Amino acid sequence: MDYFEINGGNRLRGEVTIGGAKNAALPIMAASILCEGETVLHNVPDLHDVRQMQVLLGKLGVRCERDASGAMHIRVEDEMNCHAPYELVSKMRASICVMGPLLAKRKRAQVSLPGGCAIGDRPVNLHVQGMETLGADSDLVNGDMLLKAKKLRGAELFLGGAFGSTVTGTANVMMAATLAEGRTVIESAACEPEVVDVAEFLNACGAQIAGQGTPRITIDGVTSLSGTEYTIIPDRIEAGTFMIAAAITNGELELVNCRLEHMLAIVDRLRRVGINVERVEKGVTVSSARRLETVDVTTQPYPGFPTDLQAQTMALLCLADGNSIITEKIYPDRFLHVAELNRMGAHLRKEGPTVIVQGVKKLVGAPVMASDLRASAALVLAGLIAKGTTRVNRVYHIDRGYEGIEQKLAAVGADVSRVTE
Ligand code: EPU
Numbered sequence: 001m002d003y004f005e006i007n008g009g010n011r012l013r014g015e016v017t018i019g020g021a022k023n024a025a026l027p028i029m030a031a032s033i034l035c036e037g038e039t040v041l042h043n044v045p046d047l048h049d050v051r052q053m054q055v056l057l058g059k060l061g062v063r064c065e066r067d068a069s070g071a072m073h074i075r076v077e078d079e080m081n082c083h084a085p086y087e088l089v090s091k092m093r094a095s096i097c098v099m100g101p102l103l104a105k106r107k108r109a110q111v112s113l114p115g116g117c118a119i120g121d122r123p124v125n126l127h128v129q130g131m132e133t134l135g136a137d138s139d140l141v142n143g144d145m146l147l148k149a150k151k152l153r154g155a156e157l158f159l160g161g162a163f164g165s166t167v168t169g170t171a172n173v174m175m176a177a178t179l180a181e182g183r184t185v186i187e188s189a190a191c192e193p194e195v196v197d198v199a200e201f202l203n204a205c206g207a208q209i210a211g212q213g214t215p216r217i218t219i220d221g222v223t224s225l226s227g228t229e230y231t232i233i234p235d236r237i238e239a240g241t242f243m244i245a246a247a248i249t250n251g252e253l254e255l256v257n258c259r260l261e262h263m264l265a266i267v268d269r270l271r272r273v274g275i276n277v278e279r280v281e282k283g284v285t286v287s288s289a290r291r292l293e294t295v296d297v298t299t300q301p302y303p304g305f306p307t308d309l310q311a312q313t314m315a316l317l318c319l320a321d322g323n324s325i326i327t328e329k330i331y332p333d334r335f336l337h338v339a340e341l342n343r344m345g346a347h348l349r350k351e352g353p354t355v356i357v358q359g360v361k362k363l364v365g366a367p368v369m370a371s372d373l374r375a376s377a378a379l380v381l382a383g384l385i386a387k388g389t390t391r392v393n394r395v396y397h398i399d400r401g402y403e404g405i406e407q408k409l410a411a412v413g414a415d416v417s418r419v420t421e
Helices: 022-034 048-059 093-106 125-133 167-177 193-204 236-248 264-273 307-317 337-343 373-385 405-411
Strands: 002-007 013-017 039-042 062-066 072-076 108-112 137-141 144-148 156-158 183-187 208-210 216-220 229-231 252-256 276-279 283-287 323-327 347-351 354-358 367-369 389-393 415-420
Touching: 002 373, 013 405, 022 039, 022 048, 022 062, 022 072, 022 093, 022 167, 022 193, 048 062, 048 093, 093 108, 093 125, 093 144, 093 167, 125 137, 125 144, 125 156, 125 167, 167 183, 167 193, 167 216, 193 208, 193 229, 236 252, 236 264, 236 283, 236 307, 236 373, 236 405, 264 276, 264 307, 307 323, 307 337, 307 354, 307 373, 337 347, 337 367, 337 373, 373 389, 373 405, 373 415, 405 415
Parallel strands: 013 252, 039 229, 156 183, 367 389
Antiparallel strands: 002 389, 002 415, 039 072, 062 072, 108 144, 137 144, 183 216, 208 216, 252 283, 276 283, 323 354, 347 354
16 A cells, blocks of 8 residues: 655745646546547546546446547447446445436436445435436435436426535536436536536537526536537646645745636635735746734635635644634534644644634644545645654545645655555
């Protein structure tokens, strides 16, 4: 199992190119199940989760290969198999995104229920309810959700749950509705840029979707979609992680291929902490050379502060001058990094879905355990500034969502290396 060894204390300086958004690429790859002919995707990050989606699509009869330039060519070759089995879905929850496309195109989707997850309960009831409202019959077979529909019919549906809208649920129902008969209106739709990217991709394939990026999405069903060439948006979570890397090391980074307009909540919090974030011709510069002010952070659905940057922001606020409060409103249990950061000298106290961060003067290196993707990123960030050596174990979590993070960090001055045991 690989681990990262990080010797903290180096200020980061230089340019980092941000990759394509994982959480847009995965549903868009799944959406290609709906298309006739070839789809070519650019800016698909080379990540473990993406390779996992390629394996799943392969099982579903979809050929999915990269050319020498890195572009991904996707073509449906066989429509017989409609089953996303437990061995694959349990490894990657985004596998659920094949549900809508399979049901709409092949009239049947058998998708294993994903089961437990390190960041908390992650039900898919809203996805299933959405498909039922479009006319699908559902049945639970051996831990799999089996959905069938001779014909999907457009409908008005509400996709809000106890924790707000659902990102992949909105994408799933939207994908299914593209080939339904008539008009579908999704109320309380997720507004995340990744959902907008899925809608833009589908429209480029011939779908008729309007209102993406707002809580009400309208989809007028069409009879077929054709593959197209499309470029995935930059990953705002990777960009936010590198912004925090600049901030935590008192460094200065220029982020290329970064869409600041997708990141206003994180930029607002970082500026209040005292970090300079400026738009420049090629992207964004982030610099910090002063003490860190405290700030309170509450995660919310977009355009609120993203849960996927909560752990990394906590690492930064560990070093702020006073107390900060972080409240998690999407995944109230997404705090496995708290105990690990405390092992590095942080003063964090969890009270229900809130963590009180008491700023400390320094963090100290320690062996720590990555528990999920974003928690691992937080530990790497803490390691960049900790005194001494930090060993982040189980970095396979980080490989799921960050392409070569240790190489990108090393290229701008971090002392970090991957060790294969
Ligand atoms: N929820 C339900 N019922 C559902 C679906 C969701 O109650 O049917 C609840 C969830 O339990 C959660 C909230 O609604 O409390 C929001 O969950 P959502 O469905 O929006 O999450 P997701 O679509 O499963 C995506 C990202 C996550 C990201 C969340 C929230 C992908 C592939 N995954 O998950 O990304 O944290 O949205 O923004 O898009 C990551 O990249 O590290 C990651 C976990």
